[in-house]
Amino acid sequence: MSFSLFGKKKSKITKNSETHIPSKEMPDSMEQETPESEAGEPEVEIRSDKVASTEENPETSSKKQETGEQDQGSFFKSLKKGLSKTRALLTTDVDDLLLGRKIDESLLEELEEKLITADLGVETSMSIVARIREVRGRIQSGEDLKALIREEILREMDEENQGQTQESFMGFSPKVILVTGVNGVGKTTTIGKMAALYTRQGKKVILAAGDTFRAAACEQLGMWAERSGATLIRHKENSDPASVAFDALDAAIARKADIVLVDTAGRLHNKVNLMEELKKIRRTLDKRMPGAPHETLLVLDATTGQNALRQAEIFHEAVGLTGLVLTKLDGTARGGIVVSIQKQMGLPIRYIGVGESMEDLQPFDAKAFLEAMF
Numbered sequence: 088m089s090f091s092l093f094g095k096k097k098s099k100i101t102k103n104s105e106t107h108i109p110s111k112e113m114p115d116s117m118e119q120e121t122p123e124s125e126a127g128e129p130e131v132e133i134r135s136d137k138v139a140s141t142e143e144n145p146e147t148s149s150k151k152q153e154t155g156e157q158d159q160g161s162f163f164k165s166l167k168k169g170l171s172k173t174r175a176l177l178t179t180d181v182d183d184l185l186l187g188r189k190i191d192e193s194l195l196e197e198l199e200e201k202l203i204t205a206d207l208g209v210e211t212s213m214s215i216v217a218r219i220r221e222v223r224g225r226i227q228s229g230e231d232l233k234a235l236i237r238e239e240i241l242r243e244m245d246e247e248n249q250g251q252t253q254e255s256f257m258g259f260s261p262k263v264i265l266v267t268g269v270n271g272v273g274k275t276t277t278i279g280k281m282a283a284l285y286t287r288q289g290k291k292v293i294l295a296a297g298d299t300f301r302a303a304a305c306e307q308l309g310m311w312a313e314r315s316g317a318t319l320i321r322h323k324e325n326s327d328p329a330s331v332a333f334d335a336l337d338a339a340i341a342r343k344a345d346i347v348l349v350d351t352a353g354r355l356h357n358k359v360n361l362m363e364e365l366k367k368i369r370r371t372l373d374k375r376m377p378g379a380p381h382e383t384l385l386v387l388d389a390t391t392g393q394n395a396l397r398q399a400e401i402f403h404e405a406v407g408l409t410g411l412v413l414t415k416l417d418g419t420a421r422g423g424i425v426v427s428i429q430k431q432m433g434l435p436i437r438y439i440g441v442g443e444s445m446e447d448l449q450p451f452d453a454k455a456f457l458e459a460m461f
């Protein structure tokens with residue numbers, strides 16, 4: 088396998104053709120204050136009591152899905168399929184690497200290079216190789232080697248995770264989840280998939296159309312609300328996102344909903360700073376329900392590689408993230424970015440996106456992830 092294959096990024100998987108905000112251009116000061124109007128009336132409200140089905144993805148209608156509930160087998164199959172590019176890079180090459188060779192220094196160097204190419208991070212790759220060097224006499228086969236690599240990565244991730252990968256819904260009514268990220272990373276799609284996941288678990292879900300920047304954003308979320316059986320709270324275009332979030336939370340409290348998912352705009356409105364807007368949404372939610380949002384997720388496009396890490400740093404500093412979602416892992420051979428981002432940010436990865444269909448969002452499970460990868 089040649090390295091040129093691995094450098095292929097962001098090809099056709101991003102429908103949204105608008106420009107991503109290069110993280111270095113993300114300003115950190117507010118250019119224009121938006122008015123503090125916190126409790127407007129919802130202009131339109133769409134209620135859907137349909138149970139989450141897996142008919143057609145509103146965005147990729149050609150993709151069919153099976154049933155609402157995913158069993159473990161299909162869960163793993165979809166994960167493996169999603170990670171196939173990374174797996175092709177790692178496993179094939181790790182296997183090739185060992186063919187008729189001893190585990191010597193030059194092989195270890197090549198292995199380290201492969202791991203770095205898959206975006207596992209220099210530090211992690213070096214420490215894995217150091218460990219292999221220590222025990223190399225005991226490695227008999229490619230399988231032994233892969234098992235050791237998996238074990239080492241898991242150990243490193245577990246240390247960082249401190250057992251907090253699982254989402255908790257205890258003690259919240261409702262639980263408010265603010266979803267952030269730059270333009271086109273997959274926020275709205277992720278919210279739709281999460282809503283479907285939660286309604287399948289019998290939870291009552293409210294979606295807040297906080298991306299008021301363009302009408303299409305609302306429509307897109309509306310389609311996901313319909314499909315997932317969630318309720319959409321929206322205002323008209325260009326209204327204050329904080330006020331939409333406030334109303335959605337208000338409605339959720341009144342209706343005893345379990346979860347509120349707040350969508351946000353990913354790009355800067357001219358002269359309005361994205362971070363300030365997010366902070367305002369946070370303040371407003373907290374006014375309506377002290378402690379909300381209970382979760383502030385950052386959605387990252389895995390195909391953007393190290394740029395994703397930079398985005399995570401900027402958002403974390405500005406709005407205090409509680410977790411990450413890595414999307415489009417199906418579109419990259421550098422799935423190892425999940426490991427390096429998790430390690431460097433020390434934040435739990437809540438979900439990973441391995442495709443555009445509803446079933447292609449999975450709660451992150453490090454062990455299953457590594458098994459699908461190696």
Ligand SMILES: Nc1nc2c(ncn2[C@@H]2O[C@H](COP(=O)(O)OP(=O)(O)OP(=O)(O)O)[C@@H](O)[C@H]2O)c(=O)[nH]1
Nearest residue numbers: 100102270271272273274275276353415440441442
């Ligand atoms: N292949 C693949 N595509 C995905 C995944 N998640 C989202 N997408 C696609 O990425 C594109 C952008 O997704 P959106 O959900 O609109 O992204 P967004 O962050 O809400 O974008 P803005 O609202 O413009 O900021 C869509 O075409 C999605 O179908 C994934 O896990 N895999």
Ligand SMILES: [Mg+2]
Nearest residue numbers: 274275298304
């Ligand atoms: Mg969106």
